[in-house]
Amino acid sequence: xxxxxxxxxxxxxxxxxxxxxxxxxxxxxxxxxxxxxxxxxxxxxxxxxxxxxxxxxxxxxxxxxxxxxxxxxxxxxxxxxxxxxxxxxxxxxxxxxxxxxxxxxx
Amino acid sequence: xxxxxxxxxxxxxxxxxxxxxxxxxxxxxxxxxxxxxxxxxxxxxxxxxxxxxxxxxxxxxxxxxxxxxxxxxxxxxxxxxxxxxxxxxxxxxxxxxxxxxxxxxxxxxxxxxxxxxxxxxxxxxxxxxxxxxxxxxxxxxxxxxxxxxxxxxxxxxxxxxxxxxxxxxxxxxxxxxxxxxxxxxxxxxxxxxxxxxxxxxxxxxxxxxxxxxxxxxxxxxxxxxxxxxxxxxxxxxxxxxxxxxxxxxxxxxxxxxxxxxxxxxxxxxxxxxxxxxxxxxxxxxxxxxxxxxxxxxxxxxxxxxxxxxxxxxxxxxxxxxxxxxxxxxxxxxxxxxxxxxxxxxxxxxxxxxxxxxxxxx
Ligand SMILES: Cc1cc2nc3c(=O)[nH]c(=O)nc-3n(C[C@H](O)[C@H](O)[C@H](O)COP(=O)(O)OP(=O)(O)OC[C@H]3O[C@@H](n4cnc5c(N)ncnc54)[C@H](O)[C@@H]3O)c2cc1C
Ligand code: FES
Numbered sequence: 001x002x003x004x005x006x007x008x009x010x011x012x013x014x015x016x017x018x019x020x021x022x023x024x025x026x027x028x029x030x031x032x033x034x035x036x037x038x039x040x041x042x043x044x045x046x047x048x049x050x051x052x053x054x055x056x057x058x059x060x061x062x063x064x065x066x067x068x069x070x071x072x073x074x075x076x077x078x079x080x081x082x083x084x085x086x087x088x089x090x091x092x093x094x095x096x097x098x099x100x101x102x103x104x105x106x
Numbered sequence: 107x108x109x110x111x112x113x114x115x116x117x118x119x120x121x122x123x124x125x126x127x128x129x130x131x132x133x134x135x136x137x138x139x140x141x142x143x144x145x146x147x148x149x150x151x152x153x154x155x156x157x158x159x160x161x162x163x164x165x166x167x168x169x170x171x172x173x174x175x176x177x178x179x180x181x182x183x184x185x186x187x188x189x190x191x192x193x194x195x196x197x198x199x200x201x202x203x204x205x206x207x208x209x210x211x212x213x214x215x216x217x218x219x220x221x222x223x224x225x226x227x228x229x230x231x232x233x234x235x236x237x238x239x240x241x242x243x244x245x246x247x248x249x250x251x252x253x254x255x256x257x258x259x260x261x262x263x264x265x266x267x268x269x270x271x272x273x274x275x276x277x278x279x280x281x282x283x284x285x286x287x288x289x290x291x292x293x294x295x296x297x298x299x300x301x302x303x304x305x306x307x308x309x310x311x312x313x314x315x316x317x318x319x320x321x322x323x324x325x326x327x328x329x330x331x332x333x334x335x336x337x338x339x340x341x342x343x344x345x346x347x348x349x350x351x352x353x354x355x356x357x358x359x360x361x362x363x364x365x366x367x368x369x370x371x372x373x374x375x376x377x378x379x380x381x382x383x384x385x386x387x388x389x390x391x392x393x394x395x396x397x398x399x400x401x402x403x404x405x406x407x408x409x410x411x412x413x414x415x416x417x418x419x420x421x422x423x424x425x426x427x428x429x430x431x432x433x434x435x436x437x438x439x440x441x442x443x444x445x446x447x448x449x450x451x452x453x454x455x456x457x458x459x460x461x462x463x464x465x466x467x
Contacts, residue, residue, distance in 0.1 A: 009279060009280060011167070011279065012251060039253035047239055047325045048325065060325065061238075061245060065142070
């Protein structure tokens with residue numbers, strides 16, 4: 001699904017950032033430096049980020065700027081991470097979330 | 107630990123950046139809080155050249171304006187601090203602001219605050235509106251222009267205001283096809299220049315139309331649209347199906363004013379300004395002393411007005427602390443004149459009516 005990355009643009013230049021390896025539900029995937037988790041997933045053709053905790057309907061991102069919480073996922077074991085603003089880091093273990101998640105240790 | 111400072115500006119969009127710059131210039135110590143990893147707010151995703159006069163950087167692209175303002179803030183050295191990845195999560199009656207800064211919980215007690223948190227996108231209700239592939243227009247813009255990723259192959263745009271029109275054009279620039287732009291009103295809301303651009307590129311703008319439903323297995327595969335009558339009811343037998351993998355919702359913005367509610371500012375619901383907005387005086391100070399507002403959080407306008415409001419709010423907040431430069435009077439007068447000019451045309455009539463209801467004190 002490499003064709004999702006824009007390489008040719010009349011105004012913007014997107015330099016090819018370093019490749020970042022991560023996994024999504026166990027599958028190895030590649031993102032780029034500068035990606036958020038959600039943008040990297042989208043570039044890999046992944047639109048479904050989780051399932052509603054009650055209705056189990058599929059969910060994708062909506063606002064992409066951290067306002068709406070439609071994009072919550074489990075990242076490195078931590079649930080309810082807003083993946084549309086959380087930067088993608090090497091080796092991240094990203095999983096779809098389909099329950100309310102567990103609160104952080106406080 | 108409690109951080110103490112002259113002024114905290116919440117939000118690093120055009121309004122917040124101008125407020126922070128102006129107050130630092132006047133001599134105040136400023137802390138700017140930005141939720142995102144970068145400054146600029148909505149500006150960073152705007153690749154088109156701006157309207158307005160030269161003072162508000164007309165014909166400069168939005169992304170370049172935000173870099174300019176960020177660099178200027180850097181030039182103040184220690185007087186201006188920027189926390190990125192810092193979300194203001196609470197604003198208490200004793201004036202304490204709580205912040206999640208890179209996962210660390212912090213408390214700040216400033217003498218003055220400028221709230222410039224901007225706006226969030228409105229949503230539309232129709233069956234299956236929660237399917238993945240249905241995105242806000244701003245989200246699509248962020249994906250394309252900030253991260254360089256196409257949202258899909260074929261988009262149905264809902265809303266023919268400026269944002270809907272501009273994002274449609276930008277989708278085509280990125281090589282994505284736009285099936286149609288659907289608009290409920292009988293006429294196009296955005297500027298004729300933007301509408302002309304998309305029409306020339308062959309995209310139909312369907313006025314007096316609405317989306318009835320979306321369908322698809324795990325994500326959007328098609329949408330059903332129909333013509334509507336004056337009371338917004340679908341006219342039978344005008345239904346048609348549009349194949350698309352993205353539906354982009356661009357039906358307006360609403361002020362992101364939660365922090366102002368929490369701080370106890372008096373708010374008023376003004377539809378012409380996009381939702382509930384704070385009452386304020388002509389220094390942009392709300393009904394809570396020391397709390398100023400600027401930009402889209404005061405009512406949905408444009409970046410140009412947001413910058414001028416930011417300038418004014420920063421100027422007044424600093425002046426109230428005794429940081430009043432020789433140019434104070436001239437700057438204040440200039441801001442007032444710019445705002446009047448920006449809000450003078452026929453397209454700004456709605457804004458003028460809305461603003462008439464926001465005066466307090
Ligand atoms: C597609 C599009 C095209 C546009 N075209 C034009 C144009 O041609 N000309 C024009 O003048 N205007 C244009 N605008 C409008 C303009 O971008 C906005 O009016 C302007 O950005 C508003 O500025 P602001 O600073 O109030 O808010 P924003 O730019 O939204 O900035 C608010 C900032 O606050 C941050 N924030 C929010 N909550 C918190 C919190 N709790 N803690 C910390 N930070 C927080 C946000 O992350 C954001 O960075 C356009 C807008 C769009 C979407
Ligand atoms: S998509 Fe709205 S918070 Fe992430």
